[in-house]
Amino acid sequence: MTETPSFPEPVISVRNLVVEFATRRGPLRAIDGVSFTIGKGEVLGVVGESGAGKSVTGSAIIGLIDAPGRIAGGEVLLHGKRIDNLPAEEMRRLRGRKIGMIFQDPLTSLDPLFRVGDQLIETIRTHSDLSASAARERAIALLAEVGIPAPERRIDGYPHEFSGGMRQRVVIALALACEPDFVIADEPTTALDVSVQAQIIALLKRLCATRGTAVMLVTHDMGVIAEAADRVAVMYAGRIAEIGPVRDVVKHPLHPYAAGLMGAIPTLSSEADRLTQIPGAMPRLTNVPPGCAFNPRCARAFDRCCIERPEPALPSAALAAREHVASGHRVACHLYTAREDAR
Amino acid sequence: MSEASLVVVRGLRRDFDISRPWLNRLFEGQRRLFLRAVDDVSFEIAKGCTFALVGESGSGKSTVARMVVGLLPPSDGEVTIDGISMQSASDSGSRQKLRRRIQMIFQDPYASLNPRWRVSRVIAEPINTFGLLKGEAVTKKVGELLTLVGLHPDDGDKFPHEFSGGQRQRIAIARALAAHAEFIVCDEPTSALDVSVQAQILNLMRDLQKEFGLTLLFISHNLAVVRHMADRIGVMYLGRVVETGDSRALFARPRHPYTRMLLDAVPDLDMSGRQRTPVAGEIPNPINPPSGCTFHPRCPQANERCRREIPAMIDGVACHAVEEGRAG
Amino acid sequence: MTETSKPAAGKGAVARFLESDIYASFRSSPLAMAAAVIVLAMFVGAVLATLIAPYDPFDPAKVFLSDASLPPRWQDGGDPRFFLGTDDQGRDMFSAILYGLQVSLMVGGLGVALAALIGITLGLVAGYVGGRTDALIMRVADVQLTFPAILIALLIDGVVHSVFKGISRETSAIPVLVVSIGLSFWVQYARTVRSSTFVEKGKDYVSAARLVGLPAPVIMWRHVLPNVLGPVLIILTINLGLAVITEATLSFLGVGLPPTEPSLGTLIAIGNQYLFSGEWWIVAFPGATLAILVLSVNLLGDWLRDALNPKLR
Numbered sequence: 001m002t003e004t005p006s007f008p009e010p011v012i013s014v015r016n017l018v019v020e021f022a023t024r025r026g027p028l029r030a031i032d033g034v035s036f037t038i039g040k041g042e043v044l045g046v047v048g049e050s051g052a053g054k055s056v057t058g059s060a061i062i063g064l065i066d067a068p069g070r071i072a073g074g075e076v077l078l079h080g081k082r083i084d085n086l087p088a089e090e091m092r093r094l095r096g097r098k099i100g101m102i103f104q105d106p107l108t109s110l111d112p113l114f115r116v117g118d119q120l121i122e123t124i125r126t127h128s129d130l131s132a133s134a135a136r137e138r139a140i141a142l143l144a145e146v147g148i149p150a151p152e153r154r155i156d157g158y159p160h161e162f163s164g165g166m167r168q169r170v171v172i173a174l175a176l177a178c179e180p181d182f183v184i185a186d187e188p189t190t191a192l193d194v195s196v197q198a199q200i201i202a203l204l205k206r207l208c209a210t211r212g213t214a215v216m217l218v219t220h221d222m223g224v225i226a227e228a229a230d231r232v233a234v235m236y237a238g239r240i241a242e243i244g245p246v247r248d249v250v251k252h253p254l255h256p257y258a259a260g261l262m263g264a265i266p267t268l269s270s271e272a273d274r275l276t277q278i279p280g281a282m283p284r285l286t287n288v289p290p291g292c293a294f295n296p297r298c299a300r301a302f303d304r305c306c307i308e309r310p311e312p313a314l315p316s317a318a319l320a321a322r323e324h325v326a327s328g329h330r331v332a333c334h335l336y337t338a339r340e341d342a343r
Numbered sequence: 344m345s346e347a348s349l350v351v352v353r354g355l356r357r358d359f360d361i362s363r364p365w366l367n368r369l370f371e372g373q374r375r376l377f378l379r380a381v382d383d384v385s386f387e388i389a390k391g392c393t394f395a396l397v398g399e400s401g402s403g404k405s406t407v408a409r410m411v412v413g414l415l416p417p418s419d420g421e422v423t424i425d426g427i428s429m430q431s432a433s434d435s436g437s438r439q440k441l442r443r444r445i446q447m448i449f450q451d452p453y454a455s456l457n458p459r460w461r462v463s464r465v466i467a468e469p470i471n472t473f474g475l476l477k478g479e480a481v482t483k484k485v486g487e488l489l490t491l492v493g494l495h496p497d498d499g500d501k502f503p504h505e506f507s508g509g510q511r512q513r514i515a516i517a518r519a520l521a522a523h524a525e526f527i528v529c530d531e532p533t534s535a536l537d538v539s540v541q542a543q544i545l546n547l548m549r550d551l552q553k554e555f556g557l558t559l560l561f562i563s564h565n566l567a568v569v570r571h572m573a574d575r576i577g578v579m580y581l582g583r584v585v586e587t588g589d590s591r592a593l594f595a596r597p598r599h600p601y602t603r604m605l606l607d608a609v610p611d612l613d614m615s616g617r618q619r620t621p622v623a624g625e626i627p628n629p630i631n632p633p634s635g636c637t638f639h640p641r642c643p644q645a646n647e648r649c650r651r652e653i654p655a656m657i658d659g660v661a662c663h664a665v666e667e668g669r670a671g
Numbered sequence: 672m673t674e675t676s677k678p679a680a681g682k683g684a685v686a687r688f689l690e691s692d693i694y695a696s697f698r699s700s701p702l703a704m705a706a707a708v709i710v711l712a713m714f715v716g717a718v719l720a721t722l723i724a725p726y727d728p729f730d731p732a733k734v735f736l737s738d739a740s741l742p743p744r745w746q747d748g749g750d751p752r753f754f755l756g757t758d759d760q761g762r763d764m765f766s767a768i769l770y771g772l773q774v775s776l777m778v779g780g781l782g783v784a785l786a787a788l789i790g791i792t793l794g795l796v797a798g799y800v801g802g803r804t805d806a807l808i809m810r811v812a813d814v815q816l817t818f819p820a821i822l823i824a825l826l827i828d829g830v831v832h833s834v835f836k837g838i839s840r841e842t843s844a845i846p847v848l849v850v851s852i853g854l855s856f857w858v859q860y861a862r863t864v865r866s867s868t869f870v871e872k873g874k875d876y877v878s879a880a881r882l883v884g885l886p887a888p889v890i891m892w893r894h895v896l897p898n899v900l901g902p903v904l905i906i907l908t909i910n911l912g913l914a915v916i917t918e919a920t921l922s923f924l925g926v927g928l929p930p931t932e933p934s935l936g937t938l939i940a941i942g943n944q945y946l947f948s949g950e951w952w953i954v955a956f957p958g959a960t961l962a963i964l965v966l967s968v969n970l971l972g973d974w975l976r977d978a979l980n981p982k983l984r
Contacts, residue, residue: 024695049537049538049539049540050537163625164625165625166625193399193400193564193625193626194399194564194565194566194605194608194609195399195604195605195608195622195625195626196622196625197608198607198608198610198621198622199621199622201610202621220537220538221610222538222610222612223609223610223611223612224610226610226611226612227610227611250612260539261538261539263542264538264539264541264542265538265542265567265612266542266545266565266567266568266570266571267567267612267613268566268567268570268594268606268609269613270571273549274546274549275542275545275546275571276542277539277542277543277546278539278542278543281507281509281510281540409878412882413882414878414881414882439884442882442883442884445882446882447878447879447882449875449878449879450875451875454874454875454876455874455875455876455878455879456876457876457880457894457897457898458876458898459897459898468880468883469883472883472884472885473883515879518879522883
């Protein structure tokens, strides 16, 4: 389990996480054995299509899985200490102080009835023992840092007086108010226009790099990942299909699903007449096929794929050399395991 | 150009009344308030081609789409399709016949199909309304259409909620093709879909366009999708077209500062590390747009004239800086 | 053929209902099931009153004053022929309740149906057309709300009797009650349907129908109406209980059905006079029937509201 050497200190580790939802037709496995670590100052992008389980993974880490869902297995560690089994009250204190959260819709994460400043000051004071005036100073400094013009004036504004991009900046300020070690950003730019999206990604990336905050960036947009993430995990049907340094995964995806996904995205420079098409759709989570979850849609599937479930692993040495695979690039696919004879 | 053009849009404008109710205005002494969502938009679409309108939220692109198909009456200007005006009263007879040839595909596949109707009934509605076929022939045609868009003829017996977003968009496409439409307006047809499904739908639309020689008006905020689909492109900002041109040329040599900014904002998936200018500012509130060229507060090349005077469309660009040769 | 899914094996409506979430939610709620059983039993009893009832309480040839005011069977002096006792004229209480239930449910049901018809139509038009039409309809609705059902009934009753001179209460009572209930209850339907219509009108399936060139009434009827009926169903259930109560109130006050053709309300009104002379059963049994019926219908309505609310699923 070697990680990328530049981020030696894991802030958060997720080991074999399983999340299940009780339904009328039996338990539904939304997350099925997901493992990863995020180091200090590192941005891990988690990408996948709807239903892949990327948002549920985020919610599970911060203990926000509501009934009928539950963590059915595995563990989550923050600085080496388990947090998935903490009592609700302790978890609540941890969120906000050690873990920050940024959600998709800035309108719902800010209370429309309170001034922006009050929400910031309240957060700062709940998790620290600053005086009211010191907390206000700090809030103004934070707003300035996230790029809100005239923060000493705007701090007394209400959320509806801010534009979408500015609101998301406030949400970022709110998430970073207590200098958390770990931030979960769930689709932070999805509700924003392209031109604003670029600004927000750059801001998030800069702030977290300077503070050494570990970030889990959940998104469906490969472009956002390419811009912001250091490493990326591609999820499919509740499992990680491929995880590795962003450049390698984006430029040389190994997993047939990841490769298909990359080919399916139209880009500004491609001249292709047709986009790569992955046939079919992601299986319903109540009906994940045995073996590799992707096998019914995979053009390169063989017998073993329908029987044995592949685990994320480093590709075999021979393959790694042939396909120029970087270290730390793991893929859950039988095509890349050592048993070459299987093909 | 005009002769081959199936769709001609001239000077389209649309104001929305956003005033408070009459009684409030009376007591609070307020005047009527209008939002100009679309202002002086003109373009032409050649038969069998795809014209795309691209822009961010509030640019008025969807409003243009609704005016072109006749769902929304324009405040001013005219839409002519195959020589028949969508507005003038004298054409009202031929307009009814024209309706069959125009269809639309909507953004949200969860809202564009009647949830209480079986899919076969949804697809058959245009056929029945225009009286194209009768009885068994309708059922057969629906089956053919479902097969055409990659579904099974038996899927017609199901209800829309039994399908995924991508499948529903296929059903919407089948409905659009049911009455042999020639001109289809696609309003953000894939923005609610996952990328792999988006690829399926975009490929399907291109295949069908080739097969039936469809003319498309394609509305999107996604530049890469537009680049992939369109022959010609119009870039919209705050209700106006700021730049229009051939797709390849526009992406290779963007001229309007806003087009350049938009292109620079697209995430770099090729990881080429190309040099990009950071984007500044946000779209202003359309209720109270900036004077002159509405882009001037965000434009690095803006000068006094831009603040004062609305730039005219000259040779495909509406920009004083380009006109004066100031733009790099 | 990329997203082909297995064709449905020609499922009938019943099969689909049995698989639906609504049915599952029904099965998991004992209270709703109990309420449904009671309501169903009362409906069947009312509809089949002439077959089930041991006596015809309105056939003078079979009612004997010698049987008057007998207590229920299990009490001292009870007669085994009359399970729930008899009233002051010797009519079997159980039979009278069944016949009363029939009248009550018919008046309540017709009244609610009339209210729904008026309300849905006006709400649909107000929501779909909007503008001045909408403003006009909704202001009328506001004014309507200020008149209680009793006042409307008295008004209509007065008008009917002055227009059709000498009309008997037997003939006029049911139409007057139905129209009164219809006119007092339509506002709620109109408001609900109007607001759902506003939402549905903005959805693109309506745009698609407009694009094909369908006229507005056709779109309202074919596309919008089926999609706004969900909430109406809930009000319909809850209103049925209310309508039965309203009818009972009116009959109790003497505006409603005459003693010769008694509804539950009339029975209660008659029995009320004997409460203090110790003949409690004449008022208690019709009263209990009314209470249980209304309670069950309301419980059913509450359950339906929860079951149809996707947020609570």
